[in-house]
Amino acid sequence: MLQFIQCNEQNDQSVRDELLAGLSAAQAFTSPKYLYDALGSKLFEAICELPEYYPTRTEALIFKTHGRAIAQAIGSGSTLIDLGAGNCAKAARLFPGLQPVQYVPVDISVSFLRESLQRLQQQFPSIVMTGIGMDFSSELLLPDSVRDKKRLFFYPGSSIGNFTPEESLAFLQRIRAACDEDGGLLIGVDLVKDKAILDAAYDDALGVTAAFNLNLLRHLNHLVGTDFDVQGWRHRGFFNDKASRIEMHLEAASGQIVRWPQGERRFERGERIHTENSYKYTQRSFTDLLEQAGFRKLSFWTDPQQWFMVCHAHVN
Numbered sequence: 667m668l669q670f671i672q673c674n675e676q677n678d679q680s681v682r683d684e685l686l687a688g689l690s691a692a693q694a695f696t697s698p699k700y701l702y703d704a705l706g707s708k709l710f711e712a713i714c715e716l717p718e719y720y721p722t723r724t725e726a727l728i729f730k731t732h733g734r735a736i737a738q739a740i741g742s743g744s745t746l747i748d749l750g751a752g753n754c755a756k757a758a759r760l761f762p763g764l765q766p767v768q769y770v771p772v773d774i775s776v777s778f779l780r781e782s783l784q785r786l787q788q789q790f791p792s793i794v795m796t797g798i799g800m801d802f803s804s805e806l807l808l809p810d811s812v813r814d815k816k817r818l819f820f821y822p823g824s825s826i827g828n829f830t831p832e833e834s835l836a837f838l839q840r841i842r843a844a845c846d847e848d849g850g851l852l853i854g855v856d857l858v859k860d861k862a863i864l865d866a867a868y869d870d871a872l873g874v875t876a877a878f879n880l881n882l883l884r885h886l887n888h889l890v891g892t893d894f895d896v897q898g899w900r901h902r903g904f905f906n907d908k909a910s911r912i913e914m915h916l917e918a919a920s921g922q923i924v925r926w927p928q929g930e931r932r933f934e935r936g937e938r939i940h941t942e943n944s945y946k947y948t949q950r951s952f953t954d955l956l957e958q959a960g961f962r963k964l965s966f967w968t969d970p971q972q973w974f975m976v977c978h979a980h981v982n
Contacts, residue, residue, distance in 0.1 A: 698942040737763035824856035838959035868903035876901035912944040
């Protein structure tokens with residue numbers, strides 16, 4: 667059984683208002699969720715295959731090495747809610763061990779998710795699948811068709827790092843509130859490591875991450891009617907060790923005026939648009955965050971180099 671539901675869809679005007687407010691700010695910025703249009707989602711898939719981008723393969727190694735222990739900690743028969751599901755591949759690898767009763771992938775890129783879920787249902791016809799097109803960054807109100815029993819929220823890839831620590835706490839509290847008394851969270855967390863490794867992961871030699879970041883400008887031209895010239899901008903990705911986060915920016919290669927209906931802004935050479943953060947944690951700092959959010963009975967698994975961590979946090 668397969669169904670697809672669109673929730674809390676932003677109307678065109680609210681999207682324009684949000685984006686133009688960010689572009690007009692003293693330090694221009696956009697939310698990282700706008701990196702993921704259909705092309706952006708495919709480019710991110712390519713990033714995950716790059717030799718420099720360790721998070722995907724390191725997280726996969728943890729699941730491969732500790733999969734049985736993770737499945738035993740969680741148990742079978744869950745309602746597997748996959749936040750930011752993308753192509754659904756990470757969750758699908760867990761199906762044999764977890765044997766979920768219902769799979770609920772959630773993603774903002776609706777067309778990409780729909781295509782992915784249709785293919786997956788053919789592979790696993792016995793699992794009830796309920797796809798949800800939703801921006802879950804600010805609220806997490808699931809429809810009644812999502813079982814409330816044994817909800818397991820799955821948030822891999824260290825996407826939690828896109829939020830500030832304060833935003834992360836609020837996000838984790840929303841997940842806790844959406845769990846029943848036998849629910850939980852399975853989450854991937856990127857750990858602090860050598861700056862050179864982090865810098866390379868977000869500014870690869872082939873320039874795929876640069877293409878991913880620059881594609882945002884094409885998306886903005888479509889969403890807001892801006893006239894960004896993509897060739898006039900450069901990708902910048904680096905680790906800010908003081909803030910313990912990767913920062914991604916788009917930097918103007920020359921002075922230029924960007925126009926949109928009823929507005930414009932001049933960007934000087936070297937001026938930047940802040941497009942994404944990816945915070946890195948220690949096990950202790952992330953444990954504190956989970957406990958503040960109301961989770962208990964925490965279990966952790968890491969790779970031999972301790973570059974990445976997978977955590978299961980139970981409600982009780």
